[in-house]
Amino acid sequence: MFTVLIAEDEPLIRKGIIYCTDWAKLDCAIPLEASNGEEAAEMIRQHRPDIVLLDVNMPLMDGLDALLQTKGLYYFVPIVVTGYADFDYAKRAMYSGVQRYLLKPVVTAELEEAIRFAQQKVEKHRMMTHELARQTDVLQKLGELPEQQGKSQPVRQVMAYVAEHYPEKITIGRMSEQFHYSETLLIRRFKSETGINFSEYLTHFRLQKAITMMRESDMSISQIAEACGFSEYRYFRVVFQKKIGCSPAQYSQEVRLMRNNGNECVE
Template identity: 35%
Template structure:
């Protein structure tokens, strides 16, 4: 899998240097290709460098980060954005959601949390790209595998199940996920199950047990444990926080 190209946008040079020195981009299949200190420079660098991801603060000079994203989307609709900000303000979060920003992380940055964000983003970008490629060429094995996972998410799924279904070896399937997506099979499966769970928690009134089952976890206690490890809070708290912010 090719490395994802990253642009860092923050008016504080120490923040940008911190991201470069304290976060292991290579371990997450990424490389920093440029930096910008204000909104206008950010737009120029986006046009010149065509990064896959921009990691940016909201409060930057000349043009704020949200405006940069809004304008950049016109020419670069598939580009991903991660907001890293000192503002814990729901109005910003709501605007970020409207602009389909991948994640919103508060300063000071927890680099473990940031790493999880980047890995999830890598998966999302792969899924988007594979959907496009499926329309342009004969479907590759990895695309067939990931589509099967989406369609059978609530069922018991393992490498052996996929091996039987597609007449491939479990070892080959495992290698495909690592080489094509950049994460192992279990990490990918957990990610899409968590995304499904979050969608159900916010858009339905299903009980936690029902959300657990529809997300592929027969035991809601296991589901709660995995969800908390992924999101930092329990499913109930995730839903409660969203409802409180909405009201």
């Protein structure tokens, strides 16, 4: 169900749009009403409609000024309804993020088409919001890595080495030789100071990098796995599924869907 606000200072036109439109067929609640620009802006703030039909020429504040005052508060799709066919109004409306521009007298078929278009935009935005919440949930599932601050020099050196060389093959033995500590000391210190063993830390670090790459690059999953130090894709897939709760392919698909929705929802 979608919430609609109709901002129109002429009562006959406003009521005509409300009572001559089959809102149930459009999956919309009976619209909210505003009779001037200031009232429209306040109604938007209080009720957060999904779709706003607003007249350009209204008292106290015109429709586009009301739109500009409220556009950044949260997401809604504006549709301009006006008796002015002047192209300057159309240009100003488009600059304000309006993508549908209807002239009075409003034709029912054109209004319904504009509402359907707006609903698609709202649905895509809802989907994007859901995916963003899932992205946050993914990071929460993975958890935070221990910080270097307050750790002993051997542990800080290991963490710094991982940050610089995570795409490569890394072992405690190699770092033991690199920093001239015994393997036993590194293993014991790392576990006692971070709360996790070294292999868990390395896997966690690589997964974080993989998730970032999946969000920000167009690389294939196998390329990302290799770039993050997972030499075998099958192992990467198993670890990802265990830690994140879905396969890398599923997560990548959701990320790309979110990108596409985000690009289409920008106004």
